[in-house]
Amino acid sequence: MRASLIQIAVDGDEPVDARRARAASLVAEQRDADLVVLPELWPVGAFAYESFAPEAEELSGPTHAAMSKAAADAGVWLHAGSIVERAPDGRLYNTSLVFSPSGDLAATYRKIHRFGFDKGEAVLMAAGDDLVTVPVPGLPLGLATCYDLRFPELFRGLVDAGALAFAIPAGWPARRGAHWTLLARARAVENQAYVLACGTAGTHAGIAQAGHSLVVDPWGEVLAEAGEAEEVLTVDLDPARVTTTRDQFPALKDRVLGTSGC
Numbered sequence: 001m002r003a004s005l006i007q008i009a010v011d012g013d014e015p016v017d018a019r020r021a022r023a024a025s026l027v028a029e030q031r032d033a034d035l036v037v038l039p040e041l042w043p044v045g046a047f048a049y050e051s052f053a054p055e056a057e058e059l060s061g062p063t064h065a066a067m068s069k070a071a072a073d074a075g076v077w078l079h080a081g082s083i084v085e086r087a088p089d090g091r092l093y094n095t096s097l098v099f100s101p102s103g104d105l106a107a108t109y110r111k112i113h114r115f116g117f118d119k120g121e122a123v124l125m126a127a128g129d130d131l132v133t134v135p136v137p138g139l140p141l142g143l144a145t146c147y148d149l150r151f152p153e154l155f156r157g158l159v160d161a162g163a164l165a166f167a168i169p170a171g172w173p174a175r176r177g178a179h180w181t182l183l184a185r186a187r188a189v190e191n192q193a194y195v196l197a198c199g200t201a202g203t204h205a206g207i208a209q210a211g212h213s214l215v216v217d218p219w220g221e222v223l224a225e226a227g228e229a230e231e232v233l234t235v236d237l238d239p240a241r242v243t244t245t246r247d248q249f250p251a252l253k254d255r256v257l258g259t260s261g262c
């Protein structure tokens with residue numbers, strides 16, 4: 001199984017429509033991949049809070065249309081990163097869209113842990129409350145978004161739901177780049193699962209992005225890591241590696257339920 005992570009640059013001076021068209025053509029080029037992953041809120045920028053409401057879309061909006069076509073053109077499973085979703089009740093969500101190779105919307109995930117404490121996403125958006133896995137053949141994917149990476153209990157829940165890999169789109173700032181790589185490896189090691197962590201490059205709303213998208217195997221080894229600039233990271237995954245890791249070092253079986261509060 002080949003995965004491509006598209007670490008697209010999200011710069012404030014590029015119009016959203018132009019970036020959407022650019023992302024669609026980058027996805028459509030990934031015909032050799034089985035699975036393609038884009039970052040969090042790449043149309044608008046994860047820290048461009050003032051643009052959230054004006055650029056919010058319905059689930060069936062312009063990003064859905066462009067990504068559905070791109071997935072079908074390339075014939076890939078596409079985790080299209082996330083959009084600012086305007087729900088029918090008017091609330092905004094940070095919502096990930098996953099498309100099948102025929103371009104059908106296979107899953108959505110509304111980010112559970114919102115970033116910003118008492119401002120930004122945490123006050124502008126509503127929180128999701130559903131764990132989501134996607135039955136990608138051979139490699140069931142658990143979904144999480146950016147700040148979710150700091151909450152290990154979410155990932156345990158995804159493992160219990162059958163995930164062998166986690167897809168984590170992000171808009172992670174450069175100033176906490178060390179946390180990004182450390183936490184991505186930790187989630188892989190403790191859950192004995194692949195981590196596909198796709199961030200953004202560029203600078204928007206004055207926040208330089210970390211880049212450094214990475215793919216980590218179930219033993220915690222970094223298989224590939226991007227630099228700071230826009231880049232497509234391609235890596236071959238072996239789903240059997242998850243089961244052999246879990247069989248040969250069966251730490252997940254030693255969990256003592258009830259001690260973690262979940």
Ligand SMILES: NC(=O)CCC(=O)C(=O)O
Pocket residue numbers: 040046114115145146147148150170171172173176179
């Ligand atoms: N968009 C985000 O969720 C940012 C998360 C972040 O900056 C952090 O966890 O640190």
